[in-house]
Amino acid sequence: MAERGRGWARAVRGLLLDVSGVLYDSGAGGGVPIAGSVEAVRRIKASGLKLQLCTNETQATRESFVRKLRALGFDISVAQVTAPAPAACHLLRERGLRPHLLVHHDLVPEFAEIDKTNPNCVVLGDAAENFTYANLNEAFRLLIGMEKPVLISLGKGRYYKETDGLKLDVGAYMKALEYACDIQAEVVGKPAKTFFESALAELGVPPEQAIMIGDDIVSDVGGAQRCGMRALQVRTGKFR
Amino acid sequence: MAERGRGWARAVRGLLLDVSGVLYDSGAGGGVPIAGSVEAVRRIKASGLKLQLCTNETQATRESFVRKLRALGFDISVAQVTAPAPAACHLLRERGLRPHLLVHHDLVPEFAEIDKTNPNCVVLGDAAENFTYANLNEAFRLLIGMEKPVLISLGKGRYYKETDGLKLDVGAYMKALEYACDIQAEVVGKPAKTFFESALAELGVPPEQAIMIGDDIVSDVGGAQRCGMRALQVRTGKFR
Numbered sequence: 001m002a003e004r005g006r007g008w009a010r011a012v013r014g015l016l017l018d019v020s021g022v023l024y025d026s027g028a029g030g031g032v033p034i035a036g037s038v039e040a041v042r043r044i045k046a047s048g049l050k051l052q053l054c055t056n057e058t059q060a061t062r063e064s065f066v067r068k069l070r071a072l073g074f075d076i077s078v079a080q081v082t083a084p085a086p087a088a089c090h091l092l093r094e095r096g097l098r099p100h101l102l103v104h105h106d107l108v109p110e111f112a113e114i115d116k117t118n119p120n121c122v123v124l125g126d127a128a129e130n131f132t133y134a135n136l137n138e139a140f141r142l143l144i145g146m147e148k149p150v151l152i153s154l155g156k157g158r159y160y161k162e163t164d165g166l167k168l169d170v171g172a173y174m175k176a177l178e179y180a181c182d183i184q185a186e187v188v189g190k191p192a193k194t195f196f197e198s199a200l201a202e203l204g205v206p207p208e209q210a211i212m213i214g215d216d217i218v219s220d221v222g223g224a225q226r227c228g229m230r231a232l233q234v235r236t237g238k239f240r
Numbered sequence: 241m242a243e244r245g246r247g248w249a250r251a252v253r254g255l256l257l258d259v260s261g262v263l264y265d266s267g268a269g270g271g272v273p274i275a276g277s278v279e280a281v282r283r284i285k286a287s288g289l290k291l292q293l294c295t296n297e298t299q300a301t302r303e304s305f306v307r308k309l310r311a312l313g314f315d316i317s318v319a320q321v322t323a324p325a326p327a328a329c330h331l332l333r334e335r336g337l338r339p340h341l342l343v344h345h346d347l348v349p350e351f352a353e354i355d356k357t358n359p360n361c362v363v364l365g366d367a368a369e370n371f372t373y374a375n376l377n378e379a380f381r382l383l384i385g386m387e388k389p390v391l392i393s394l395g396k397g398r399y400y401k402e403t404d405g406l407k408l409d410v411g412a413y414m415k416a417l418e419y420a421c422d423i424q425a426e427v428v429g430k431p432a433k434t435f436f437e438s439a440l441a442e443l444g445v446p447p448e449q450a451i452m453i454g455d456d457i458v459s460d461v462g463g464a465q466r467c468g469m470r471a472l473q474v475r476t477g478k479f480r
Contacts, residue, residue, distance in 0.1 A: 131373045133408075140399065140408050158420045159380065168373075168380050168420050175419040176412035180398045 014050040014205035016196070016224065017041075018214030020057055020160055022234055023074060027163025030068050034236050038073040045075065053081045054199045054212065056155035056189040056219060058125035058170070059104040062086070082199035084154035084189035085110035088123055091188060097150065099123040102139045102173075104130060121150035124177065124185070126157075126170040136173070143181045151177055155189035157219055190216075191223025200227070254290040254445035256436070256464065257281075258454030260297055260400055262474055263314060267403025270308050274476050278313040285315065293321045294439045294452065296395035296429040296459060298365035298410070299344040302326070322439040324394035324429030325350035328363055331428060337390065339363040342379045342413075344370060361390035364417065364425070366397075366410040376413070383421045391417055395429035397459055430456075431463025440467070 020026050023037045044051050053076060057065060062085075066078050085107055092099055098115050101108060103125035111123075122139050143149040157169035174185045189195055200207055207228035214220020215234050224231040260266050263277045284291050293316060297305060302325070306318050325347055332339055338355050341348060343365035351363075362379050383389040397409035414425045429435055440447055447468035454460020455474050464471040 129373055131376070133369055133371045136371070136412075137405075137407050140412075141406055144399070144406060158422070159384070165377075166381055166384060167377055168416065172376075172380075172416040172420040176408065176416040179415040180408050180412040182398070 011209055012049070012211055014052065014200070014203040014210040015044055016052050016054045016199055016203075016210060016212040016229070018190075018212075018216065018220050019053050019055040019069070021215035021236055022213060023053075023069070024072055025161055025163050026057070026059075030071060031163060033072050033074075041074050041076070050203045050205055051080060052199050052203050054190065054196070054214075054220075055081065055083055056126075056157055056170075058084055058107050058154045058189070059128060060106045061110050064106060079202070082195065082202060084195070085125070087188045087195055087198065088152055088154060089114055091152065091186075092121075092123075097121045097152075099152070100139065100142050101125075102127050102130065102135055103154070104128055120146065121152055122177070123152045123154065124170060124174055125154040127173070128167075131168075131173055136176070140177060140180050143177060143183070149181050149183050151181070151183060151185040153185040153187050153189075155219065156185075156187045156191070157216060190214075190219040191226070193223070193227050196223055196227040196229065200229075251449055252289070252451055254292065254440070254443040254450040255284055256292050256294045256439055256443075256450060256452040256469070258430075258452075258456065258460050259293050259295040259309070261455035261476055262453060263293075263309070264312055265401055265403050266297070266299075270311060271403055273312050273314075281314050281316070290443045290445055291320060292439050292443050294430065294436070294454075294460075295321065295323055296366075296397055296410075298324055298347050298394045298429070299368060300346045301350050304346060319442070322435065322442060324435070325365070327428045327435055327438065328392055328394060329354055331392065331426075332361075332363075337361045337392075339392070340379060340382050341365075342367050342370065342375055343394070344368055360386065361392060362417070363392045363394070364410060364414055365394040367413070368407075371408075371413055376416070380417060380420050383417060383423070389421050389423050391421070391423060391425040393425040393427050393429075395459065396425075396427045396431070397456060430454075430459040431466070433463070433467050436463055436467040436469065440469075 024031045024033045062078050062081050062083050069076050092114055098119050100119035100122050104127050122143055153174040156171035158171050159166050159169050210229050212224030212229050212231040221231040221233050264271045264273045302318050302321050302323050309316050338359050340359035340362045344367050362383055393414040396411035398411050399406050399409050450469050452464030452469050452471040461471040461473050
């Protein structure tokens with residue numbers, strides 16, 4: 001049993017970690033680290049395991065997200081973060097799509113290089129305070145006015161936990177627009193297979209030698225398993 | 241053929257009319273009547289046909305809704321309007337439910353007699369400007385905190401047309417909360433069978449002698465047909 005345990009652990013070369021609810025609880029003033037998580041990241045890096053943060057957080061650019069994590073004590077670089085916005089930009093370029101953005105103010109710079117004139121799709125992120133009645137109606141009208149509406153969603157999470165309580169996540173607003181327009185969104189964050197594949201490519205580790213750790217049974221655990229990884233659900237964050 | 245036509249028409253004793261998109265386009269300043277609709281209502285009444293308005297509009301009490309219609313020139317009384325809020329109140333009383341309301345300001349008086357302390361359900365209407373990020377999070381937190389979340393929705397429309405354009409309807413927000421909480425809402429407006437049944441009861445006409453006329457293929461046409469009525473879809477309003 002002990003032998004088997006060691007064998008299993010020896011085969012692991014890379015760790016993928018969800019961030020919100022695993023490393024910290026987000027919220028006003030940058031949020032707070034979850035007890036033991038700063039030390040855990042330090043020990044993972046010291047052990048020689050490869051580490052990649054795999055987040056659906058879309059309330060900031062990767063640069064400012066990493067600045068926030070470093071301020072909380074996590075020794076992380078931008079290259080160690082896989083996030084939906086760069087994945088979305090890749091897809092927009094590939095397909096010649098010009099987005100109308102319904103995203104958080106602080107995420108907008110990620111789309112600086114993308115042509116946004118005369119939109120032919122809507123990109124939806126966790127817009128938080130930008131999820132106003134007027135902004136949702138505007139995104140809806142653009143979609144319903146398209147011959148073939150294209151809605152790209154930076155995730156499909158139901159809700160997440162901030163320091164002041166649970167918040168509706170982008171998935172809820174995605175469902176609202178899907179229903180109103182009778183369409184299916186394309187999801188580019190977790191649990192999309194391509195998203196986990198690009199995180200593994202960053203690590204240079206095959207799926208069978210990687211473990212995903214997250215607090216969301218669908219986005220984190222389900223997505224990773226469909227990609228051939230093992231996955232663990234932690235009981236922090238939004239776990240109920 | 242003419243005989244058959246007259247026979248069909250002779251069997252009709254009651255008309256159920258949707259309002260928004262059929263009689264008028266709603267919007268700022270009370271909206272505008274659809275061409276010919278004021279005269280059509282006058283002629284229906286003069287013909288001896290029984291008339292009931294069957295609306296999912298939940299942006300006002302029935303009293304102020306009727307005042308608005310009368311100001312637009314429609315000769316209509318409160319008893320001639322079947323609307324979701326009174327149906328919801330009936331259901332709340334029957335089941336001892338105390339609602340948290342996420343509805344339009346102007347609808348709140350409909351729930352004046354209902355105990356709203358320590359809520360054990362959420363009632364969702366077309367809240368319009370009240371569909372804020374904060375209000376949606378509040379309704380979500382109440383639901384997710386309940387042992388068995390109860391969400392009552394005053395309709396499931398996808399969108400409707402106002403004078404300044406299309407707007408997301410209550411159904412879109414219902415889907416957002418359903419998805420976030422992994423629950424199914426109970427719909428008390430159209431297309432609920434009980435809703436059409438209560439409109440027919442007001443008319444005193446059996447379903448096979450009534451016709452429903454509306455601009456929504458699901459809420460109006462589908463709902464009425466499931467109730468045993470014939471139904472017509474008009475090409476005004478949100479028809480695309």
